[in-house]
């Protein structure tokens with residue numbers, strides 16, 4: 001079979017991981033602080049990295065906890081704030097792992113439609129007016145996973161107002177914020193918040209590498225203290241070695257260089273993908289991403305993306321079905337991650353995807369009564 005091309009994983013390809021920079025950062029870390037990085041440490045995370053993050057977000061260190069990836073941060077936050085039966089608002093579609101994590105905790109998940117400028121706040125107001133009392137609204141504000149959309153400045157304000165009026169926490173899940181290809185960055189809801197309504201998460205997975213497993217939460221000191229308690233009981237402390245390496249990577253300027261490198265590569269990949277789709281698969285409807293790892297495709301109504309998935313897999317092309325990111329529906333949609341493939345692979349992958357689409361469409365026409 002032809003070489004496999006994966007549009008499935010939201011991870012960077014090896015050529016955009018700064019392996020040498022990480023090696024140098026590890027060397028510096030072992031020299032600078034062998035005692036600190038080899039000890040158990042504490043559940044708050046490696047203190048110098050915690051301080052670096054606090055400074056970056058202009059908050060007190062007590063408002064930060066550094067974890068093993070932001071998935072761990074999410075899990076701790078849900079453990080702290082979400083009980084069985086609690087209502088939680090999420091975007092539709094949303095990141096499949098948080099969806100699963102919330103459902104496993106027995107949350108009553110309410111999906112609110114995601115628009116190209118972010119969650120439909122009018123629909124959210126209707127849900128709230130109808131009596132929903134959510135504990136949490138999970139929002140991925142920049143270059144959303146899976147849709148690639150970004151929440152507008154206006155909607156950020158409305159969300160904070162709704163959170164203040166209805167007493168819920170906005171969980172701002174923001175691992176892609178640094179990967180903007182064009183336009184001015186928007187303020188985080190964390191920085192706009194006046195009423196301690198926001199808990200913010202981010203990660204070094206998408207800008208450095210996922211294997212390092214370093215993510216974090218920023219929020220009101222009281223919420224963070226609860227999370228730290230859960231973290232202590234769970235693992236004593238997160239991985240100090242990784243966090244000390246990330247800290248040195250940040251101090252040396254390698255982080256900024258890595259962000260620049262990843263951003264430039266992703267911009268080119270996104271361009272190539274959009275051009276290839278426009279020429280090879282004109283039936284695909286999508287919004288050109290202005291940053292991040294993902295592009296969401298809607299195919300004509302009635303397209304069986306389950307069948308497309310099989311036909312693409314036969315041609316060595318993988319993607320994730322839209323239905324994985326919702327509770328029901330999205331059967332004619334799919335998510336393409338362009339982060340792990342080169343421009344040449346993208347062109348080849350889209351060609352094969354278009355062939356798979358032709359096969360599926362033809363089968364549907366033949367089967368039609």
Ligand SMILES: Cc1ncc(COP(=O)(O)O)c(C=O)c1O
Pocket residue numbers: 010068069070071072095140145173174175202203204205210214215
């Ligand atoms: C929105 C979102 N949150 C969290 C994560 C998990 O990131 P981490 O590798 O930091 O655990 C991802 C990874 O794909 C993501 O897309």
